Amino acid sequence: MPRYDFRCRSCGATFELRRAMAQANDPAVCPDGHSDTVKLLSAVAVTGSGTSAASAPPSGGGGCCGGGCCG
Numbered sequence: 001m002p003r004y005d006f007r008c009r010s011c012g013a014t015f016e017l018r019r020a021m022a023q024a025n026d027p028a029v030c031p032d033g034h035s036d037t038v039k040l041l042s043a044v045a046v047t048g049s050g051t052s053a054a055s056a057p058p059s060g061g062g063g064c065c066g067g068g069c070c071g
Helices: none
Strands: 002-009 014-018 037-041
Touching: none
Parallel strands: none
Antiparallel strands: 002 014, 002 037
């Protein structure tokens, strides 16, 4: 089940709730009972060990003229 972060506008508390995606935009109550909360944007870090075409070295020579010398 996804985790959603919220901040209470009344007391400033930050808290998280686990709920179904269908309930992602439902109102949330902070642990202190305040209902004036806002859902925070969560940053997701994705890492991997694979290489992409953009990070792979160029094939077929290289240089400014496609492998030849520029004079």
